[in-house]
Amino acid sequence: QDKNYTIGVSIPAADHGWTSGVVFHAERIAKKLMAEHPGLNVIVKTSPDAATQANAVQDLDTQGIDALVILPSDPDPLVNAIKEVKDKGKFVALVDRAPSNNDNSVRDLYVAGNNPALGEVAGKYIAEKTPEAEVVVIRGLPIPIDQQRQDGFDKGIAGSKVKVLDRQYGNWNRDDAFKVMQDYLTKYPKIDVVWCQDDDMAVGVLQAIEQAKRTDIQYVVAGAGSKDMVKKVMDGDKLIPVDVLYPPAMVGTAMELTAAALYDQVPVHGNYILDATLVTKENAKNFYFPDSPF
Amino acid sequence: MTVEIADTAPVVLSARRICKSFSGVQVLFSVNFDLRAGEIHALMGENGAGKSTLVKVLSGFEQPSSGEILLDGQPVILPPNGAAEALGIVIIHQEFNLAEHLTVTESLFLGREVTRFGVLDRKYMRAETRKVLDVLGSHVDENALISTLSIADKQMVEIAKAISRDARVVFMDEPTAVLSREETSMLFKQVRKLRDQGTSFVFVSHKLDEVMELTDRVTVLRDGQWIKTSPTSILDGESIAQLMVGRELSSLYPAKVEPDVDEEVVLRVSSVSTGYIRDASFEVRKGEIIGFSGMIGSGRTELMEAIAGLRTRLEGEVVIKGQTVPSGDVHAANRCGLAYMTKDRKSKGLLLRSGMMANLTLQSLGRHSRHGYLSPSSEAAALAKAKRRFDIRVRDGNIIAGRMSGGNQQKLLLAKVMETDPDIVIIDEPTRGIDVGTKQQIYHFISALARDGRSIIVVSSEMPEVIGLCTRVAVMREGHIVGVLEGDEISEQEIMRYAAGLKKKAAA
Amino acid sequence: MSVNEETREIRRRSWRDVDLRAVAPFAALALLLIVGALVNPNFIGITNLANVATRCAFIAIIAVGATFVISAGDLDLSVGSMVAFVASLMILLINSGVIADPVLMLAAAVLFTVVAGALCGLANGLITTVGKIEPFIATLGTMGIYRGLTTWLSQGGAITLRSSDIQTLYRPAYFGNILGLPVPIVVILVVTAIAAFILYRTRYGRHVVAVGSNSDVARYSGIAVNRVRTIAFVIQGLCVAIAVLLYVPRLGSTSATTGILWELQAITAVVVGGTALKGGAGRVWGTICGAFILELVGNIMLLSNFISEYLIGAIQGAIIIIAMLVQRSLVRKS
Amino acid sequence: MSVNEETREIRRRSWRDVDLRAVAPFAALALLLIVGALVNPNFIGITNLANVATRCAFIAIIAVGATFVISAGDLDLSVGSMVAFVASLMILLINSGVIADPVLMLAAAVLFTVVAGALCGLANGLITTVGKIEPFIATLGTMGIYRGLTTWLSQGGAITLRSSDIQTLYRPAYFGNILGLPVPIVVILVVTAIAAFILYRTRYGRHVVAVGSNSDVARYSGIAVNRVRTIAFVIQGLCVAIAVLLYVPRLGSTSATTGILWELQAITAVVVGGTALKGGAGRVWGTICGAFILELVGNIMLLSNFISEYLIGAIQGAIIIIAMLVQRSLVRKS
Numbered sequence A: 001q002d003k004n005y006t007i008g009v010s011i012p013a014a015d016h017g018w019t020s021g022v023v024f025h026a027e028r029i030a031k032k033l034m035a036e037h038p039g040l041n042v043i044v045k046t047s048p049d050a051a052t053q054a055n056a057v058q059d060l061d062t063q064g065i066d067a068l069v070i071l072p073s074d075p076d077p078l079v080n081a082i083k084e085v086k087d088k089g090k091f092v093a094l095v096d097r098a099p100s101n102n103d104n105s106v107r108d109l110y111v112a113g114n115n116p117a118l119g120e121v122a123g124k125y126i127a128e129k130t131p132e133a134e135v136v137v138i139r140g141l142p143i144p145i146d147q148q149r150q151d152g153f154d155k156g157i158a159g160s161k162v163k164v165l166d167r168q169y170g171n172w173n174r175d176d177a178f179k180v181m182q183d184y185l186t187k188y189p190k191i192d193v194v195w196c197q198d199d200d201m202a203v204g205v206l207q208a209i210e211q212a213k214r215t216d217i218q219y220v221v222a223g224a225g226s227k228d229m230v231k232k233v234m235d236g237d238k239l240i241p242v243d244v245l246y247p248p249a250m251v252g253t254a255m256e257l258t259a260a261a262l263y264d265q266v267p268v269h270g271n272y273i274l275d276a277t278l279v280t281k282e283n284a285k286n287f288y289f290p291d292s293p294f
Numbered sequence B: 001m002t003v004e005i006a007d008t009a010p011v012v013l014s015a016r017r018i019c020k021s022f023s024g025v026q027v028l029f030s031v032n033f034d035l036r037a038g039e040i041h042a043l044m045g046e047n048g049a050g051k052s053t054l055v056k057v058l059s060g061f062e063q064p065s066s067g068e069i070l071l072d073g074q075p076v077i078l079p080p081n082g083a084a085e086a087l088g089i090v091i092i093h094q095e096f097n098l099a100e101h102l103t104v105t106e107s108l109f110l111g112r113e114v115t116r117f118g119v120l121d122r123k124y125m126r127a128e129t130r131k132v133l134d135v136l137g138s139h140v141d142e143n144a145l146i147s148t149l150s151i152a153d154k155q156m157v158e159i160a161k162a163i164s165r166d167a168r169v170v171f172m173d174e175p176t177a178v179l180s181r182e183e184t185s186m187l188f189k190q191v192r193k194l195r196d197q198g199t200s201f202v203f204v205s206h207k208l209d210e211v212m213e214l215t216d217r218v219t220v221l222r223d224g225q226w227i228k229t230s231p232t233s234i235l236d237g238e239s240i241a242q243l244m245v246g247r248e249l250s251s252l253y254p255a256k257v258e259p260d261v262d263e264e265v266v267l268r269v270s271s272v273s274t275g276y277i278r279d280a281s282f283e284v285r286k287g288e289i290i291g292f293s294g295m296i297g298s299g300r301t302e303l304m305e306a307i308a309g310l311r312t313r314l315e316g317e318v319v320i321k322g323q324t325v326p327s328g329d330v331h332a333a334n335r336c337g338l339a340y341m342t343k344d345r346k347s348k349g350l351l352l353r354s355g356m357m358a359n360l361t362l363q364s365l366g367r368h369s370r371h372g373y374l375s376p377s378s379e380a381a382a383l384a385k386a387k388r389r390f391d392i393r394v395r396d397g398n399i400i401a402g403r404m405s406g407g408n409q410q411k412l413l414l415a416k417v418m419e420t421d422p423d424i425v426i427i428d429e430p431t432r433g434i435d436v437g438t439k440q441q442i443y444h445f446i447s448a449l450a451r452d453g454r455s456i457i458v459v460s461s462e463m464p465e466v467i468g469l470c471t472r473v474a475v476m477r478e479g480h481i482v483g484v485l486e487g488d489e490i491s492e493q494e495i496m497r498y499a500a501g502l503k504k505k506a507a508a
Numbered sequence C, D: 001m002s003v004n005e006e007t008r009e010i011r012r013r014s015w016r017d018v019d020l021r022a023v024a025p026f027a028a029l030a031l032l033l034i035v036g037a038l039v040n041p042n043f044i045g046i047t048n049l050a051n052v053a054t055r056c057a058f059i060a061i062i063a064v065g066a067t068f069v070i071s072a073g074d075l076d077l078s079v080g081s082m083v084a085f086v087a088s089l090m091i092l093l094i095n096s097g098v099i100a101d102p103v104l105m106l107a108a109a110v111l112f113t114v115v116a117g118a119l120c121g122l123a124n125g126l127i128t129t130v131g132k133i134e135p136f137i138a139t140l141g142t143m144g145i146y147r148g149l150t151t152w153l154s155q156g157g158a159i160t161l162r163s164s165d166i167q168t169l170y171r172p173a174y175f176g177n178i179l180g181l182p183v184p185i186v187v188i189l190v191v192t193a194i195a196a197f198i199l200y201r202t203r204y205g206r207h208v209v210a211v212g213s214n215s216d217v218a219r220y221s222g223i224a225v226n227r228v229r230t231i232a233f234v235i236q237g238l239c240v241a242i243a244v245l246l247y248v249p250r251l252g253s254t255s256a257t258t259g260i261l262w263e264l265q266a267i268t269a270v271v272v273g274g275t276a277l278k279g280g281a282g283r284v285w286g287t288i289c290g291a292f293i294l295e296l297v298g299n300i301m302l303l304s305n306f307i308s309e310y311l312i313g314a315i316q317g318a319i320i321i322i323a324m325l326v327q328r329s330l331v332r333k334s
């Protein structure tokens, strides 16, 4: 009864906390799915950049896959490679990072956190809680989802008196974020709120604030839902009152849906957007996974 | 007399039936050699005869392929890489063995630095270096970087390095090739002093007069074979030369040919100044051989490099066949038919890691290009011709330049410059490290060039060379041309007078 | 042994020497092929090998340029960013649609790309030679500049080829075949053949090697050292442009992260191929082999299913070292 | 002019040359400080400068080690991954809690870190010298190995110091002050002073320079070339360990991405500081100055209000080039 299928999973290399969460969950779900379906083979491959990932997709294809789950390191440059697989009639699930043209010609299923919403939720929270706040922003890497989040944030604070003092890239890297925050603290005598959109970077931001012993910063809004940050929210840390969810586990969701599409013939086409849930002290324990590396 | 002492003196170091091959090519054939305590032993032979190789084998830098080495009568295997120094054997390499980034003091003490409590005793080492240099009469600054030294000064540092070791045996591989007379005689004074204290020397040189003057015995090698060992006193220059070459040598210098007074001026140098050179002017006619003499550091090389476009001129004009050559443009000078052969063959003349062909044609690739691509057969023909013309002898046709014998490198360099077929050629130290036989060939070659209507500037520290070849001789001193001698004026005394600053006359 | 015999013997022996050093990277390659075949039977299939050869095109072509720069004794760290920058310019030009006819537009864009690449290379060359700045620093600077300009052009996002007409037209430049060979492989071969010709058979090539092995000797031989070095940088720029011409139809889009670390890969390919970083000798075919080796290692990792994802980097590193050791011992033994 | 006068004249001239070249990076630094002060008045404040100096500590200390490796004519690309690897090991050891007493545990961990760093350096050294592989390739290989092992140890995630006791105990090692100076600055100064002493005042230092300048000459002078080179790699490893000792208390955690590209920054610091990549001369104080310059450039960018965040990389690149040009012209003019 159990048919033989192969699912290829192509994800970015663990180049920061969030992506390492992706790798963790992909491997975890791969094992789980293979245990559930004896005939199923799941191959997980990581790649450091877009061009390499295009090759990885090709290699997976060479190995004879029936479905592809891909979280592109940089979406637009991967469209052609994905299409090649898709055009052979394989099932394609795209995760998280969407290309500018994200329609049925590229993929069957799109699973994502809501990037614009991630920015918007953060923006709204800040606008509500501190309507006249002066905010500094630390951006990620210069790739489209980062831009989407920025745009979402601007939408979230629109109409309020929240003022963005500065935006600089922190590359989703804690050491870089530490530096940028240190310099913000030098540059601006008064900062109310920091929006750094990523929990990894929040680690650096918090250290910089602590070192400068500055008390004007009221709080920091990060994002993704790493266990460390969710823990802080849960414990009522004053500087981290909330976190915006953007769970790396979404890759697992996509894999489970793909397996379902192969085995159960259930219709799983279309968009599957996870909410950019605001993690607060009240709901935090629902999002706390102490075993995850992220 | 020293000869008698040496006769009875015990043998310190000897070679028994030494053979040496480099990757299958044999360069020493069963050579025997004895060095006695307190003697100065000359090692002579043509370029590529195997002198340097023998010296390296006897100092541990190369291991013999077969045969044995005896130290104080006991067979030894000399440790490599200069470790034989511990046995009292040191060598002054023909190729400099100095690191450009170190200072003179650092070089002198490299590998045997003096420390106090683990800290370098820099003051002490500097003082010691100064002492050794002073003994040798060298003015080199002990703090100067090696890279800033002239080749003569580098040679002095090499010598100082060897002399400062407490050695029983010192090998000197052409130490005087780049030295002035004064420096040479200072060196000889030291060598004699040490010899009298019991140190033995092996002296490799192509300068017969020096060999006659300094050494107690002579060993001659030819094509890697031992030919003869005998006391210097029973030989004369000619017989040594004959032993080396295996034939009789006719007169060293060809007859001079004076160019016609009406012959066109092909090179006009007017009021050239550089950092060191002041207001140098002279002219060269078609078919003329003009010499440049002067003490070391008198600025001959700097002037020639300024003319050849290798240095920028601060002032002055260089006109070649009516065309003004822009300052600091080698290419322009080359195009006008002027070529310059450097005296520094190691660091400026040859690509040591490339083969003969790549070196030979480097400056004249345009001649070997057909429709933009190089023709290997044309290059090979050029190499064959150059080998014949300059008597370049190698046993392995694919050898890289760095492994050729010193003299053959020099010939290759000369051939390389001549490949450009220049109308005017400046040759800086044409015969440095070249054996007598080939010297003669080169002199005739230069003379033939002149008869052919080319003009040659010979810059040389060997006065006989300038005197024997040139119809006019310019003498430089401290950056100035202090005199130009013609005809009967050209003599050693006269040149010395100008060079030492005792006499001066307006430039021609 | 007569003199003649002797010469022949010598020639034979030294040819062996030369050949072996040049052959060494190919030996390492053969070894990898064997390892690969053991790891996964699909590996040795013609499709897979063609895939690998095809995709090493970008790095291989860039590395051919790097062979010139390195032979001349320099280094270019900016090539990865240059790819991003030049590709961005190309796509922006096409997107601007200044020329209505797609064929003409494409032709103009190709020309423009080549010129842009050459100019970027020229900039590197002039800063290094006229500015007399260590090439490492000079090109690290331009690396920042090209990448920064790309970020700025893309406003932090991606630049994507819009016209589907042109995309269809242009696609075969990467995905097509010529005489049964994928276009990128043909391009690699042609570029390498031309490069080998220039390096080994022209005056300029000799000058490059001379400058790289001793620039003083080159200068005293009347070679315009700075010009030779600058031209090497321009050649590097041209190679980058050619890589871009293949990159754009393949990926159709660029962003500020395009080509990150490609400079390192290109240099590695050059060195694995047997060219010394110190300059003075270039092995163009070795470079291609090096690029192929690097890509193969990644491919084998991907096709092997028993290595933890986390350890791939480590194994890759180990394989490179082992491959080099094999190479060395081969050269030494013989 | 008498002979004596003449010599003195020459001597004076060459001393001046030496000094100027060493001073040049500091001149570039001064220039940057002026530019910075113009850009933002806060820039020149003591807090900001102390911040910058403090955070350049990692790169500066690593670069001091790199000065040895580069002076000896080699190159080490693995330092960034080595930081990640050694830091992971250290944190894992502490987390393992094998020793109950926090002070003892920390002391043991520090010792262990130093040994681990030295061993990693030793591995690089042996692969390069005994294996006779170009240092570029050898350390590129170990770069992959160290990073891969880190990824594996962390299972792709972060490794975080768990015991808050130890964290409190250890924190001052980065955030504390000694005589009013932040600890990292003190460490930089001490490490550099020791390094300068070794490089300029000991026999080993001499040998490093000799080997880098001309390894044949060094060999002929009876210097054990491979040993000298290997020890340089070990010194590099020790410097990495010291950087780790400062890094761990700062963020209390590492991940597979720690130290990415630090090798490039360290090499850049060395070269900007006046040490030539070709080997043969090391300028330890210049290196520190170089590291500070690099950090300052980033700092100025961030503090300036008129540069688009997209263009920062480009301007940074341009500034580096300009700073080098200023340096050059300074040296040349005098």
Ligand SMILES: Nc1ncnc2c1ncn2[C@@H]1O[C@H](COP(=O)(O)OP(=O)(O)OP(=O)(O)O)[C@@H](O)[C@H]1O
Pocket: B022, B027, B045, B046, B047, B048, B049, B050, B051, B052, B053, B054, B094, B393, B394, B395, B396, B399, B403, B404, B405, B406, B407, B408, B433
């Ligand atoms: N390392 C080497 N590899 C190959 N051949 C070598 C090597 N060293 C020397 N030879 C060859 O050995 C021969 C003898 O060279 P050697 O240097 O001993 O000559 P030499 O008598 O010192 O000549 P010169 O007077 O020109 O210095 C030459 O043909 C030279 O090319």
Ligand SMILES: Nc1ncnc2c1ncn2[C@@H]1O[C@H](COP(=O)(O)OP(=O)(O)OP(=O)(O)O)[C@@H](O)[C@H]1O
Pocket: B150, B151, B152, B275, B276, B294, B295, B296, B297, B298, B299, B300, B301, B302, B303, B343, B461, D006
């Ligand atoms: N008093 C001085 N002041 C400045 N520079 C000097 C002085 N004396 C010598 N020099 C330097 O010495 C060099 C002169 O050496 P050059 O090689 O031109 O002389 P040469 O006559 O060719 O001697 P050689 O026999 O060594 O070739 C010049 O380049 C100059 O910089």
Ligand SMILES: O[C@@H]1[C@@H](O)[C@H](O)OC[C@H]1O
Pocket: A016, A018, A019, A096, A097, A140, A145, A172, A197, A198, A199, A223, A224, A246
């Ligand atoms: O890599 C990104 C991560 O850092 C961010 O937090 O969420 C989206 C990811 O694509």
Ligand SMILES: [Mg+2]
Pocket: B051, B052, B053, B094, B173, B405, B406, B407
């Ligand atoms: Mg010799």
Ligand SMILES: [Mg+2]
Pocket: B300, B301, B302, B343, B428, B459
């Ligand atoms: Mg001279």
